[in-house]
Amino acid sequence: MxxxxxxxxxxxxxxxxxxxxxxxxxxxxxxxxxxxxxLLGSTLAFYLAIVVAVLTTSxxxxxxxxxxxxxxxxxxxxxxAFLDYLxxxxxxxxxxxxxxAWLGWRSWRQHxxxxxxxxxxxxxxxxxxVGAVKLGLGRLGPHYATQIGSAELFAGGDxxxxxxxxxxxVTWGIxxxxxxxxxxxxxxxxxSAVVSLSVGATTVYLGTHWxxxxxxxWSAGLLIMLALPWFEPLIAAVxxxxxALRERLRRRLETGTVPVPVATALTPxxxxxxxxxxxxxxxxxxxxxxxxxxxxxxxxxxxxxQAAAAGAGHAPTPRPPAHVSGRPHLIxxxxxxxxxxxxxxxxxxxxxxAGRAAARPAGG
Numbered sequence: 376m377x378x379x380x381x382x383x384x385x386x387x388x389x390x391x392x393x394x395x396x397x398x399x400x401x402x403x404x405x406x407x408x409x410x411x412x413x414l415l416g417s418t419l420a421f422y423l424a425i426v427v428a429v430l431t432t433s434x435x436x437x438x439x440x441x442x443x444x445x446x447x448x449x450x451x452x453x454x455x456a457f458l459d460y461l462x463x464x465x466x467x468x469x470x471x472x473x474x475x476a477w478l479g480w481r482s483w484r485q486h487x488x489x490x491x492x493x494x495x496x497x498x499x500x501x502x503x504x505v506g507a508v509k510l511g512l513g514r515l516g517p518h519y520a521t522q523i524g525s526a527e528l529f530a531g532g533d534x535x536x537x538x539x540x541x542x543x544x545v546t547w548g549i550x551x552x553x554x555x556x557x558x559x560x561x562x563x564x565x566x567s568a569v570v571s572l573s574v575g576a577t578t579v580y581l582g583t584h585w586x587x588x589x590x591x592x593w594s595a596g597l598l599i600m601l602a603l604p605w606f607e608p609l610i611a612a613v614x615x616x617x618x619a620l621r622e623r624l625r626r627r628l629e630t631g632t633v634p635v636p637v638a639t640a641l642t643p644x645x646x647x648x649x650x651x652x653x654x655x656x657x658x659x660x661x662x663x664x665x666x667x668x669x670x671x672x673x674x675x676x677x678x679x680x681q682a683a684a685a686g687a688g689h690a691p692t693p694r695p696p697a698h699v700s701g702r703p704h705l706i707x708x709x710x711x712x713x714x715x716x717x718x719x720x721x722x723x724x725x726x727x728x729a730g731r732a733a734a735r736p737a738g739g
Contacts, residue, residue, distance in 0.1 A: 404489075404611075405552065407604040415601040422594040429514075429526050429535065429587050436526050439585040443517045447580040458577045465539030465574035470546040471498065478553070488614045490553050496606050500599050501545050508595070509533040517582050537584045537592030540575035544596025547571065552603060571596065 405411075428435040448455055463469055471494075478490035514535035515527040528535075547570050551563035575589035584592075 465543040540592030541596040543571040
């Protein structure tokens with residue numbers, strides 16, 4: 376007779392959400408293979424070809440204007456409400472929060488910071504590369520175009536390449552890049568490709584981007600995803616640094632070491648040259664022992680006083696040992712001036728109190 380415990384559905388769900396005891400051994404970082412290098416080179420050539428086609432006002436710019444005059448949002452107005460929500464999948468803020476939440480849970484469950492650090496590196500590369508091209512070319516969007524047939528470059532715009540499209544490629548593609556198994560990676564690659572293509576086509580439908588903007592946005596996002604294996608050593612170094620700082624803080628909290636304030640950790644000493652020095656309380660002084668347990672034997676007499684005493688034929692009189700307080704000596708000019716309070720006249724102790732006559736001696 377079997378006595379196995381039958382788990383309920385919530386118990387099975389929470390059992391899957393439990394943390395793994397240690398980092399899984401099957402997690403492997405993607406390598407820069409020959410196939411990936413070929414794809415990177417092809418994508419880079421396509422990227423440069425689009426830029427050149429726009430700069431030379433070629434057939435691609437004419438296609439941009441034809442699609443703009445076609446006005447897809449007027450041809451299929453019933454899709455406008457749905458596509459307004461779909462384009463949010465390419466916005467930086469909402470997508471980054473959703474993907475970071477999922478990757479944060481994976482980092483906690485697998486005892487590794489690699490998913491979150493990889494997302495941060497990818498978004499940083501996206502902001503640098505796409506932002507630089509946007510500001511450098513300064514292209515205006517379809518709604519702000521002023522001259523028919525023109526590429527509208529260097530006019531102060533920031534529309535080329537499409538940031539929505541590039542962000543969709545990177546944000547959703549990072550899930551496929553960090554997948555644990557081959558099957559999961561392939562499925563997520565297809566999903567991210569469909570999402571990024573849909574977001575790019577939606578921006579063209581809404582009239583916020585040219586067709587060439589979307590093509591360059593796809594290329595820019597794909598270049599970042601293909602080049603990520605080159606940044607794996609940096610990601611591993613950052614992760615090791617963060618874990619080292621965490622272990623150092625944990626050991627400090629376990630041992631209970633509390634930083635000593637500077638006022639109690641430093642002890643003033645009077646050296647043989649008559650100069651004040653500050654030493655740590657546990658630091659040995661030049662004569663041996665700790666600085667807190669030693670006091671100077673006597674205050675050295677100035678050289679001028681010794682010479683005057685020798686000229687008069689008297690031996691120099693040693694001064695009594697000086698008391699070393701817990702704070703450094705201040706010269707007269709550095710002391711805080713004190714204003715006297717009350718009268719400076721000395722008190723008369725033999726004076727009778729007010730209201731009573733003084734007793735006089737009886738006269739003869």
